Amino acid sequence: MRGLTYKYEDGTMALRDVDLSIERGEKVAIVGPNGAGKSTLLNLVAGFRMPFSGRVLIEGRELNHENADELRSEVGLVFQDPEDQIFMPTVEEDVAFGPRNLGLDDIDARVTRALRSAGIEGLAKRRPHRLSYGMKKRVAIAGILAMEPEMLLLDEPTSGLDPRARLELVKLLREMDKTMLIATHDLEAAAEIVDRAVVLNVSVVMEGTMSDIVMSKKVLQDAGLELPPVSKLFDAMGRMGYPVDSLPVSMDQAVAELTRVIDREAKRTSELRGPGNPRSDRKSRQSDARGNGD
Amino acid sequence: MIITHVRGHSALRERDEDLDTSWFSQLDPRVKIVGVFSFVVVAALLTRPEGVTIALTAAIALAAASRVSAKRLIVAYAAAFPFVALASASIFLFSGWDRGLTMLARTSSCVIPLLVLALGTETFDLFSGLRRLKVPGMITTLLMLTFRFLLLLSDELERMKVSRQARGFRGGRSLLDRYGLRVLSFTAGMVLVRASARADRVYEGLRCKAFRKDMIPWRTSSVRSRDMAFLACLAIVAGVLAAVQYEVLF
Numbered sequence: 001m002r003g004l005t006y007k008y009e010d011g012t013m014a015l016r017d018v019d020l021s022i023e024r025g026e027k028v029a030i031v032g033p034n035g036a037g038k039s040t041l042l043n044l045v046a047g048f049r050m051p052f053s054g055r056v057l058i059e060g061r062e063l064n065h066e067n068a069d070e071l072r073s074e075v076g077l078v079f080q081d082p083e084d085q086i087f088m089p090t091v092e093e094d095v096a097f098g099p100r101n102l103g104l105d106d107i108d109a110r111v112t113r114a115l116r117s118a119g120i121e122g123l124a125k126r127r128p129h130r131l132s133y134g135m136k137k138r139v140a141i142a143g144i145l146a147m148e149p150e151m152l153l154l155d156e157p158t159s160g161l162d163p164r165a166r167l168e169l170v171k172l173l174r175e176m177d178k179t180m181l182i183a184t185h186d187l188e189a190a191a192e193i194v195d196r197a198v199v200l201n202v203s204v205v206m207e208g209t210m211s212d213i214v215m216s217k218k219v220l221q222d223a224g225l226e227l228p229p230v231s232k233l234f235d236a237m238g239r240m241g242y243p244v245d246s247l248p249v250s251m252d253q254a255v256a257e258l259t260r261v262i263d264r265e266a267k268r269t270s271e272l273r274g275p276g277n278p279r280s281d282r283k284s285r286q287s288d289a290r291g292n293g294d
Numbered sequence: 295m296i297i298t299h300v301r302g303h304s305a306l307r308e309r310d311e312d313l314d315t316s317w318f319s320q321l322d323p324r325v326k327i328v329g330v331f332s333f334v335v336v337a338a339l340l341t342r343p344e345g346v347t348i349a350l351t352a353a354i355a356l357a358a359a360s361r362v363s364a365k366r367l368i369v370a371y372a373a374a375f376p377f378v379a380l381a382s383a384s385i386f387l388f389s390g391w392d393r394g395l396t397m398l399a400r401t402s403s404c405v406i407p408l409l410v411l412a413l414g415t416e417t418f419d420l421f422s423g424l425r426r427l428k429v430p431g432m433i434t435t436l437l438m439l440t441f442r443f444l445l446l447l448s449d450e451l452e453r454m455k456v457s458r459q460a461r462g463f464r465g466g467r468s469l470l471d472r473y474g475l476r477v478l479s480f481t482a483g484m485v486l487v488r489a490s491a492r493a494d495r496v497y498e499g500l501r502c503k504a505f506r507k508d509m510i511p512w513r514t515s516s517v518r519s520r521d522m523a524f525l526a527c528l529a530i531v532a533g534v535l536a537a538v539q540y541e542v543l544f
Contacts, residue, residue, distance in 0.1 A: 048498050069506070077502050084492060085499035087442065089418045098503035100510050143503060 004054035006040055014040040016203040018054070024150070027173075027180040029190035031213070032200040033224035038183035039080070041200065042153045045181065046077040059150070073102055076144030080156040082136035091115070091131075091139050092124040098147040114146035119172060134165030138172070151179040158189045187214065188228040191249035199223050214247045230254045316361035317520065318414040323423025325521040329528040330411045336532045337403045343396050345538040349403035352531045357406050362414040370409045371402075378405055417441055421509070431508040438509050443493055450489045454481045 004018040015037040022028050030038045043049045045056055047068030056063040058071050079085045088094035095111045104110060115121045118138040123131065128139050137157065144152065157173065158166045170192045173180065184190050190197055191210035199205040199213055201223045206213060213219065214231045227235065231247045234257065238244040243261065248254040318326070337349040357367055378401045386394025412420070418438065425434040458481065465474025537543040 046502065048501070069501070069504070072502065073504055079495065079499060079502075081495070084495040085502065087496070087500060087503075089416055093418075097505075101504035101506070147504065 001041075001045070002055045002057070004041070004044060004056065005052045006037070006044060006049065007052050013202055015044070015051075018200070018204055020198060020204065020207075022151070022179060022181060024179055025177070026196065027178075027182070027194040029194040029197040029210070030181065030183045030200050031185060031187060031190055031197055031223075031225060032205075033185060036201045036223070038185075038200055039155050042077060042155050042181065042183050045153055046075055047072050048077075073147060074149055075151045075153055076147055076149035077153040078137075078141050078144050078155065078157065080159060082133070082140035085140040085143065086128045086136060089127060090124070091120065091126050091128055091142075094128055094139060095142045095146045098143055102147060104147075110146045110148070114142040117145050117172075117176065118142035119168070132165070134161050134169065137161065137165075137169060141172075151181065152176075154180060154182045154184075156184055156186075157182060158184065158186045185225065187225065188230070188250050191228075191253065199225070210249045211246045211253075214249050316414065318360035318362065318410070319416070320520075321524055322515050322517050322521045323415055323419045324427050325517060325525055326411055326415055327420070327423050327427060329525050330407045333407055333528050333532060334404045336535050337400060337407075340400060340535060340539055341396075342539055342541075343392070343399075345535050346396050346399045346403065348531075348538060349535055350399045350406075352535075353403040353406040357410050360410050360414050362410050366413055367406075367409055370413060371406065374405050374409070378402060425509065435507065435509045442496060443489065446492050446496065447485065447489045450485045450492065451481075454485055454488075 001018055001020045004015050005013075006015040007013055018037075018041065020028075030041060032038050040049065044051055045058075045063075047056075047063050050063075050065060050068075058074055061067065061071065063071055086094050088097050092111055092115070095114050096107050099107045099110050111124075112121070115124055118141050120135065120138045120142060123135065123139065128136060131139065141152075141154075141157075154173070157169060161169060166189065170189050173182075173193045180194070182190060182194060187210065194210065196207070197210050197213055198207045199219055205223055206216060206219045214227055217227075220227065227247070228249055230251055230253075231249055234244050234247050234254065238247075243264070244257065245260070246257065248257045333349075333352075337346075337353070340346050340349055357364075378398065381401055382394050382398035385397040415423075418441075421434045421438045421441070424437070425431060458477065463474075463477060465471045466478045467474065469475070534543065
């Protein structure tokens, strides 16, 4: 994307001068508050809207009105609300709908592969409207995967999901070997899935890893983003004097960070006491804890 | 402690309990469409009361044998009845009660099989069947999109209804309740606006799946022996009705 600018019909600026490149195989999150232009950006990449100025290049080809339909098969957009994307009466028919429209061969095998990738092989004969919201999201993803696009665009993939469905979807997306552009305000989920993130608030505010972004409190504050609970905890620990190197965003990162801190502190304590100290590490930690309590 | 069935994550082990597995629903949609419409054409052309009685009996027998839910059938017939009655009433007024009754029976013998067809066939199957019967793609696609839009409208209407009730609205039951009518008119407007916005998104969803103009028929069933048996039964009934009409029988 080069210098993308988009205005709504009422004159509201949705995006201003957005530059963003995504490499093949890369997973990128666009984080930002409501109204930041995340969904608009995805719609521009999918060719549903054309930019006021600037260009969208997919595999070097510029997206325009003429080739939007053709290029859309290269980028699969998964909507925030799966209800809007599911059309056919059964799951397998809905998943087969895209490949059939594209005139692809071996549709059954494609459907099976897509259902397996989305972890819903058992739902093939089910009626989508009878499924839970989380399962509908998977059906919508499978419907796009069956078309085998080069890139997946996901609009708020974790919104409206219960914790378990969210966890399962995050795992699914993390393990999926696809180029992805994910619009979300769920920083925790983004940290689990993506390699790189972009803070968007009409224009690009910051680009980096999720850890870089959560360390930039000013950016988060300006963009109206809230730190995930686990980052808040480590931030508070840092302010209390614990030597926290980086703010973890997800629970896995928190466990890794905590293990690192504990190991380092244990090493430092044993070095301070010197060799030949008769006390065991456990006793030493207990004593330290009592000391801290004092 | 309340123990109840928990949906959602158990979906992979569930099946749709309302899945229609009756023999009628399993028939090839093309066969059902051809058979039922042929029967309706023959029944509509009957003039002799004996023939109309046989046609009505056959229509009711088809409804009973099809295992379409009797409740749904009665509700659908009740919805169609004002139109059936209107046609019969005019004949009744100008040509006598016997002709009026014949008209009522004849119209019913046409409406009942059509209702059985509509209720005993998944709507999308019906459209797919029509498409495979060489009905122009533009017509079947329009029918499908219209059907989807009706579902959207009813969905949005239900949401608005719940939203109104959740905020204590109980009005709109009397034509004199001006406030209630005002709220209902706003609701109607809002339902249309919301449904239109959602319809745009659904259309974008279809375009995401490479939809252009034509819904390509997706089910490729073939006509089997039971489909032929169904057609043969209807052909025999139609033959009997023709014989009665031309006084070969009775």
